[in-house]
Amino acid sequence: MCIRDRVVALASNRLGGLRWFLLGMGLLGLFYGMGDKFFIHSLVWNLPFFKLFRNPVRMASFLVLGASVLSGFGLDELISNNSNLIEKNKLAKVGLISGLLVAFLGLLTVTGFIPKIFGATQEILQSSSSSGVIALIIGAAVGIISYLVLKGSFPKFGAVIAILVLTIIDLFAFGIKQNQGMVNPEQVYQATNDEPSMQGLKSNPPKDIFRVNMRNQQGMLMKRNQGCISDIMLIEGYNPLLLQRIIPPAKDESTSNDLLNVKFGIETDDKGGAGLTERKTAYPHVRFVYNAIVTNDDSSASKLMKDPSMDFSKTAVVNSDKKLNLSADGVGTANITSYDNQQISIDAQTDKNGLLLLSEIWFPAWKVFIDGKETNLLRTNYSLRGVEVPSGKHKVEFKYESVAYDNGLIITSISGLIAVICTILFGIKNRKLSQIN
Numbered sequence: 539m540c541i542r543d544r545v546v547a548l549a550s551n552r553l554g555g556l557r558w559f560l561l562g563m564g565l566l567g568l569f570y571g572m573g574d575k576f577f578i579h580s581l582v583w584n585l586p587f588f589k590l591f592r593n594p595v596r597m598a599s600f601l602v603l604g605a606s607v608l609s610g611f612g613l614d615e616l617i618s619n620n621s622n623l624i625e626k627n628k629l630a631k632v633g634l635i636s637g638l639l640v641a642f643l644g645l646l647t648v649t650g651f652i653p654k655i656f657g658a659t660q661e662i663l664q665s666s667s668s669s670g671v672i673a674l675i676i677g678a679a680v681g682i683i684s685y686l687v688l689k690g691s692f693p694k695f696g697a698v699i700a701i702l703v704l705t706i707i708d709l710f711a712f713g714i715k716q717n718q719g720m721v722n723p724e725q726v727y728q729a730t731n732d733e734p735s736m737q738g739l740k741s742n743p744p745k746d747i748f749r750v751n752m753r754n755q756q757g758m759l760m761k762r763n764q765g766c767i768s769d770i771m772l773i774e775g776y777n778p779l780l781l782q783r784i785i786p787p788a789k790d791e792s793t794s795n796d797l798l799n800v801k802f803g804i805e806t807d808d809k810g811g812a813g814l815t816e817r818k819t820a821y822p823h824v825r826f827v828y829n830a831i832v833t834n835d836d837s838s839a840s841k842l843m844k845d846p847s848m849d850f851s852k853t854a855v856v857n858s859d860k861k862l863n864l865s866a867d868g869v870g871t872a873n874i875t876s877y878d879n880q881q882i883s884i885d886a887q888t889d890k891n892g893l894l895l896l897s898e899i900w901f902p903a904w905k906v907f908i909d910g911k912e913t914n915l916l917r918t919n920y921s922l923r924g925v926e927v928p929s930g931k932h933k934v935e936f937k938y939e940s941v942a943y944d945n946g947l948i949i950t951s952i953s954g955l956i957a958v959i960c961t962i963l964f965g966i967k968n969r970k971l972s973q974i975n
Contacts, residue, residue: 557608564604571598593780638681644674672711676704727767730760739770739802739814743877747823748801749773752814756806759814773798783921784899787843792819797850797919799823799897821850824884826870826892826927829853830862843920854893854924857917862926865890884934886927894934896923903940908932
């Protein structure tokens with residue numbers, strides 16, 4: 539699909555006002571997706587709810603949707619014998635000009651003019667230069683084909699085949715490097731997964747839970763996304779939605795890993811060699827402390843976390859507006875009895891009021907219950923979960939209950955139902971019209 543098809547779709551009356559909606563949606567996705575390189579993201583950042591969109595490039599999905607629909611309608615208009623477009627000679631100019639526009643943009647990319655505007659690095663400049671050459675060639679070819687078709691000098695069926703070939707060349711040129719492997723990924727991961735060294739890195743919930751750090755600035759010891767395949771709880775890797783608070787800030791990386799319950803971590807020597815080593819200082823996945831420093835300010839919490847004198851074995855930093863009723867000392871035990879993605883159950887016992895710490899990322903959709911009664915979920919040590927537990931024996935449960943997810947499910951279900959009803963009604967209407975004609 540190309541710019542030519544989208545321009546033709548915009549010139550057609552077939553889509554009515556929908557064409558301008560699709561154009562606006564596509565442009566919004568394009569310019570918002572540029573993030574700080576364009577003013578739109580900075581402009582709407584302070585509007586309500588928009589701060590939740592911390593990955594602007596995902597807005598490009600609107601560009602893909604709008605452009606794809608316009609391209610489909612545009613191509614259909616070009617090869618349709620019943621096209622209600624403007625006069626053929628004017629349309630031929632539209633096809634030629636839009637194709638030349640693509641070629642011109644490719645030329646600006648090849649020369650580095652466009653990438654330099656957005657502050658591209660040297661590596662990106664080199665990559666965009668080769669991409670621009672391809673866009674230049676394909677744009678010119680599409681423009682010429684469109685012009686010839688609309689002038690009646692090129693068969694429509696031949697134009698469709700030519701455009702499909704150009705599309706394949708386009709996809710091949712830009713996407714072939716994404717899959718150059720000749721071995722089935724399943725076999726690659728399975729071979730690594732069967733190694734004896736991998737077996738010792740797997741947690742065994744609920745009794746034995748720990749994390750692994752296999753990557754640093756010098757390199758990584760596993761294949762990408764190996765943790766997902768091998769059921770290894772890594773602290774790094776692919777994440778489709780990066781939360782604002784994940785790694786607890788501390789005086790050094792080792793302390794952060796201790797708080798994250800990292801039992802095995804990567805170590806590199808002076809010669810660049812790397813290997814995994816067992817870490818004896820990692821805190822348990824669940825534990826009690828009896829001292830807390832409470833603050834309701836993120837910057838203050840971050841400073842406290844980085845204080846070299848902070849002893850996290852006895853004290854936690856808690857983000858809260860309320861004071862905690864903790865004892866200066868106490869003894870407690872906590873054991874995880876069930877563990878899955880949406881619920882964690884813990885048997886806890888403490889002789890005095892204590893703060894139960896769980897080495898899991900804090901998120902507002904998580905709720906906590908003590909003996910079946912909901913209580914206040916605390917954000918402890920900047921990015922982890924905690925709850926104040928009174929003295930005695932208790933059953934503590936952390937449950938994921940997202941109101942936003944439930945509302946989204948309801949809205950999606952209603953929207954899907956409306957779409958089905960509208961499709962049926964339009965089908966009945968079109969059938970009646972065809973019978974009349």
